[in-house]
Amino acid sequence: MIPLSAFNHFMYCPRRCYLIHVEGEFTDNVHTLLGTFEHERVDQIGHKVNTDVHVEYALPVWNRRLGLSGKCDAVEFHSEGVIYPVEHKHGERRRWINDDFQLAAQAMCLEEMLGRPVEKGAIYHYQSRRRRELIIDLSLRNIIEDTAVQIRQLLKEKLRPQPIKDKRRCSGCSLHEICQPEMIHSSHKLLQMNQCLFDDSEEVYL
Ligand code: SF4
Known part of the structure; x- marks a missing residue:
């Protein structure tokens, strides 16, 4: 089974997904620690019943069917029959596409388990205490299906992906020290330069 968190990691960076789920690496940074701290309430199994909503x-x-498993931070069961997953995330309200995929994968799990449609959900952002609603449409579902295949292949083949070239994501990634993306990119550059020199010298001597 693919852990649902792997969707978030894979969409953030395939190499991060590989390091965590294949090599078992994990270190915290300020973002992950704050996330863990803020998550404490929803990490405890439990429920709350209001007049119209059971959470x-x-x-x-x-x-x-897709071979996925994990847990939802919170799922609201509304009296009129709506099922509504809510994923809790650290930080201000903003769109991170990897969070959307994690929520969509949760919705597809709930649908299969309960045999009922889950058409919407939300990401709750702790810092701004606001929700961002997400419609789980067909294009998102198709991406989840394709991504499940790609993640399964990554976990099976065990080939470490190259680092991404995105300073913003890398500087926010807790695995930066382990991954060393800058060093790998510069060593690739050196290798390419060496290759060019070697190719040129071959031309001279031919
Ligand atoms: S440091 Fe960058 S390339 Fe490395 S795992 Fe993190 S996001 Fe991916």
Whole structure:
């Protein structure tokens, strides 16, 4: 089974997904520590019942067809029948595409388990205490299907992907020290330069 968190890691960076889920690497940085701290409430299995909404926290979910498993931070069951997952994230309200994929994968798990449609969900941002609603449309579902295949291939083949070239993501990544993206990029550059020199010298002597 692919852990649902792997969707978030893979969409952030395939190499990060590989380092965590294949090599078992993990270190915290300020972002992950704040996330863990803020997550404490929803990490405890439990429920809350209001007049119109029943909320389950840390609900285990899975999808057998796609081979996914994990848990939802919170799932709201509304009296009119709507099922609404809410993923809790550290930080200000802003769109991170990797969060959207994690939520969509959760929705697809709930649909298979409960046999009912899950058309929307939300990301709750702790710092701004605001929700961002997400519609789980067909294009998002198709991406989840394709990504599940890619992640399974990554976990099976065990080939470490190259670092991405994105300073913003790399500087926010807790695995930066382990990954060393800048060093790998510059060593590739050196190798390429050496290759060019070697090619040129061959031309001279031919
Ligand atoms: S440092 Fe950058 S390349 Fe390395 S795992 Fe993190 S995001 Fe990916």
